Amino acid sequence: MLSRIIEELEKARGPLNLDELSRRLGVQRSALDGMIETLVRKGRLREVELGEAPPMCAGCAERSGCPVVGMGKVYEVVRT
Amino acid sequence: MTTHDMTYPRKGQPLVDYGREIETEIAKLYDLIEAEDIRVDHYPHRWLAIKLLEEDADVRERVASARGGAELLQAAEKSVNHLRNIYGDDVDIIITDRRYGFITGLVKEVVERPPVTRRILSDRIDTIVTHRLLGIPIFVAMMWLLFKVTTDIAAPYMDWLDEVITGPFSHWAERFLNLINSPDWLVALALDGIIAGVGGVMVFIPLLLFLYFFIALLEDTGYLARAAFVMDRLMHRLGLHGKSFIPMLIGFGCTVPAIYATRTLESRRDRLLTALLCPFMSCGARLPVYVLFAAALFASHQDIVLISMYLLGVALAILTGIVFRYTIFRGKPTSPFVMELPPYRLPTIRGLATHMWERSSAFIRKAGVYIFAAAVVVWFLLNMPWGVDDQRDSWFGHTGATISHVFEPTGFGDWESSGALVTGLVAKEVVVSTMSEIYVGGVEEEGEEEFPSTPEEIGDIFEGGARAVRDSVKRVPALVPGVFQTAPDEETDLQAALKPVFSERAAVAFLVFVLLYVPCVATLAALGQEFGWSWAGFAAAYYTAVAWVAAFVVYQGAGLLGLG
Structure with a gap:
């Protein structure tokens, strides 16, 4: 099942969202969350918080007004 | 078990x-x-x-x-x-x-599940707004609606603010400076330089307030994340990195943080390619230029002009991405990913107001520092050698005239536009403040003007404010096509001054050039700092070349087709 997640992502032409992936795999979204977590822990997927600002933004006066906040998360396949 | x-x-x-x-x-x-x-x-x-x-x-x-x-x-x-x-x-x-x-x-x-699982509202909305075919048209329609609503509702407030700045505020500044026996040059610097220049940009504050309010609305409801997902799908197919959309999205606000945000990408190839594409996104600084020209020459189609500029930027970023990918950035395909979309939320008034104010106040701070400084420098250049009668003979005029030959084939080969484009290197809004100084501040007043009394002017400000609120509210039902029409917007002095100078096709070519030419110095510095000065130099040359060619194609192409 874990390998199917990576296979589906590789197969998809473009990014997927988690709901679409759970439909494709035929598993509940809650079950998929656990699987994604395992793959992140094992370093197969990289978790990127989209609202996360680069370190230099910490000192930026306009940080609070920056348009990218709470945009969700991305789990990216890690290629070795 | x-x-x-x-x-x-x-x-x-x-x-x-x-x-x-x-x-x-x-x-x-x-x-x-x-x-x-x-x-x-x-x-x-x-x-x-x-x-x-x-x-x-x-x-x-x-x-x-x-x-x-x-x-x-x-x-x-x-x-x-x-x-x-x-x-x-x-x-x-x-x-x-x-x-x-x-x-x-x-x-x-x-586990036995019902044959048809009841889908929650959020899923149903996502099915439509992130649909493979419908997603992008819906996003474009949302953007068009955003600009339509913003420009229509903000216009009465912009007219009012322009009246306040060019009327009572200028009069009070002049009275005060005369009262303290200021020299003539200081009065001219304050009125024709600072108030005309900075004020010319400040007029756009109501527009930005509304724009940021509606962007915050899209963001807080969770739609913006869906839009990013939809756009990313397109970019991913073109071989751009899956996460490139994040810096590019930031680029709609300001290009400088967008370039720094490329640090979230792992490979240098992806970082550099994305950073080179960010300046194609129309940053907030370019909006006042678009709105000024759209209101002056395309009053009834302002929204179309605005969305066209934004989409042209995106299209050229994608085109450049494809060209670079097959030439200087050939490499491995991008990593696939899955995205967790945030749930839809009902935005709070407090949250929306906070976002709106934070972003608008950043613009006001910028106007207070960079645009103020640029307005002062431009005023001096327009008056050097000291006491020059005709601005055309000033240092600024001579420089603009020299550069203007380059822009003759693109339709704006005059010293005013050329000079304004040079000052736009500081920040793109400075194009507006410079034009305001030349076309509004540079106009000689004939005879002594009789100012109304201060109480009268205070009364006018409140009356104008009330009229702006009334006109703005009346425009809401008029947004629905065919309901009823509102009176056309009042023309500002600068808009009126631009009309005889630019033909329609020259105005579009000018906007295309402003969209694409070398970004502000802060952006070049960010590119240089992140990727080296040779890449910053390459970027400056590339953007300017693309901008000139695009403006040339627009101006000459429209001429051949008999448009504008």
């Missing part, structure tokens, strides 16, 4: 079958544990064997301290290496994979 049922029956069938190879290694370890009578916290033998194959750090530590543990760990290591050679993957991944396979199968067998 109890926990007891799930423990390994020595001679029977295990509950979860991990496959022949893994089961063989589990059995080997099991037998060793049993033969050597290795006891670790009363853990079942099979469970212990599996955990050792999974290389569980805690269990390994406990086994190491048990009697016979060293031998068991050695055997486990051998088994792990053997399995890794067979599967070409970590054993714990294979074991977890089998476990999930078992769970999925078990759930399918014992």
Whole structure:
């Protein structure tokens, strides 16, 4: 099942969202969350918080007004 | 099913079958544990064997301290290496994979779901707004609506603010400076330089307030994340990195943080390619230029002009991305990813107001520093050599006239536009403040103007404000086509001054040039700092060349087609 997640992502032409992936795999979204977590822990997927600002933004006066906040998360396949 | 049922029956069938190879290694370890009578916290033998194959750090530590543990760990290591050679993957991944396979199968067998699962509203909306074919048209329609609503509702407030700045505020500044016996040059600097220049940009504050309010609305509801997802799908197909959309989205606000945001990408190739595309996104600084020209020359189609500029920027970014990908940035394909979209939320008024104010105040701060400084410098350049009668003969005028030859084929080969474009290197809004200084501040007043009294002007400000509120509210139903029409917007002095100078096709070519030409110095500095000065130099040359060619094609192409 874990390998199917990576296979589906590789197969998809473009990014997927988690709901679409759970439909494709035929598993509940809650079950998929656990699987994604395992793959992140094992370093197969990289978790990127989209609202996360680069370190230099910490000192930026306009940080609070920056348009990218709470945009969700991305789990990216890690290629070795 | 109890926990007891799930423990390994020595001679029977295990509950979860991990496959022949893994089961063989589990059995080997099991037998060793049993033969050597290795006891670790009363853990079942099979469970212990599996955990050792999974290389569980805690269990390994406990086994190491048990009697016979060293031998068991050695055997486990051998088994792990053997399995890794067979599967070409970590054993714990294979074991977890089998476990999930078992769970999925078990759930399918014992859980009965209704044939049609009721889909929640959020899913239904997502099906439409992230649809492969409908997603992008919906996003474009949302953007068009955003600009339509923003420009229509903000226009009365912009007119009012322009009246306040060019009327009472200028009069009071002049009275005050005369009262303290200021020299004539200081009065001229304050009125024709600072107030005309900075004021010319400040007029756009209501527009930005509304724009940021509606952007915050899209963002807080969760739609912006969907839009990013939809746009990313397009970019991904074109070979751009999956996460490139984040910096590019930031680029709609300001290009400088967008370039720094490329640091979230792993490879230098992806970082550089994305950073080079960010300046094509129309930053907030370019909006006042678009709105000024759209209101002056395309009053009834302002929204179309605005959305066209934004979409042209995106289209050229994609085109450049494709060209670069097959030329200077050839490399491995991008990594696929899955995105977790945030849930839809009902935005709060407080949240929207906070976002709106934070972004608008950043613009006001910028106007107060960079645009103020640029306005002062431009005023001096327009008056040097000191006391020059005609601005055309000033240092600014001479420089603009020299450069203007380059822009003759693009339709704006006059010293005013050329000079304004040069000052736009500081920040793109400065194009507006410079034009305001030239076309509004540079106009000689004929005779002594009679100012109304201060109480009268205060009354006018409140009356104008009330009229702006009334006109703005009346425009809301007029947004629905065919309901009723509102009176056309009042023309500002600068808009009126631009009308005879620019033809429609020259205005569009000018806007295209402003969209594409070399970004502000802060952006070039960010590119230089992140990727080296040779890349910053390349970017400056590339953007300017693309801008000139695009403006040339627009102006000459429209001429050939008999437009504008």
